[in-house]
Amino acid sequence: AQSVTQLGSHVSVSEGALVLLRCNYSSSVPPYLFWYVQYPNQGLQLLLKYTSAATLVKGINGFEAEFKKSETSFHLTKPSAHMSDAAEYFCAVSDRSTGNQFYFGTGTSLTVIP
Amino acid sequence: EAQVTQNPRYLITVTGKKLTVTCSQNMNHEYMSWYRQDPGLGLRQIYYSMNVEVTDKGDVPEGYKVSRKEKRNFPLILESPSPNQTSLYFCASSFIRATEAFFGQGTRLTVV
Numbered sequence: 001a002q003s004v005t006q007l008g009s010h011v012s013v014s015e016g017a018l019v020l021l022r023c024n025y026s027s028s029v030p031p032y033l034f035w036y037v038q039y040p041n042q043g044l045q046l047l048l049k050y051t052s053a054a055t056l057v058k059g060i061n062g063f064e065a066e067f068k069k070s071e072t073s074f075h076l077t078k079p080s081a082h083m084s085d086a087a088e089y090f091c092a093v094s095d096r097s098t099g100n101q102f103y104f105g106t107g108t109s110l111t112v113i114p
Numbered sequence: 115e116a117q118v119t120q121n122p123r124y125l126i127t128v129t130g131k132k133l134t135v136t137c138s139q140n141m142n143h144e145y146m147s148w149y150r151q152d153p154g155l156g157l158r159q160i161y162y163s164m165n166v167e168v169t170d171k172g173d174v175p176e177g178y179k180v181s182r183k184e185k186r187n188f189p190l191i192l193e194s195p196s197p198n199q200t201s202l203y204f205c206a207s208s209f210i211r212a213t214e215a216f217f218g219q220g221t222r223l224t225v226v
Contacts, residue, residue, distance in 0.1 A: 043204060043217035090156060100164065101172060102215065108158040
């Protein structure tokens, strides 16, 4: 089975600072990779996804993520944090060969300090 | 509007009393799944369905049942709920496997 590791269950940044949320996956074959955001009392919303095209993926709200096969990583970044970015962020993977199951990381709670 | 609708949003029940959480999607998606979200554990997949009458276990299926008699509906059934099933539950759907999943608003279940 796949596994997903999100380093840092809580991350705090100042408004305007760089946001970096880390995600590493376990499989030797690169899976499909996703980042989701969850605002309080809401469901999850897709930020971006990597399937097999460009390794740098741009998503909504100014977020982007870079797929690095050698590091088995898919870290999420945003150049300048905004107060509205405060939320829970989940990295998820799906096996490329079967794709039947999604595996989620444990989540990273982002706090933005004014 | 494209959406996944779960009902109810909040539910408090007693141990052993059967309950059903409904999930419906209006996007003609083939793939549907149920997750539970617990603090520090992220989302864990309970069951998923690749199409009508095709269901399979996820990582934490014990104590749950599902059915997929119609493409749009994927109810989650707890036949004898226990307190360890107190959690936040999400239903999700996607067009085909491993593509963008659309999530419902969640159902917060408390079993006392």
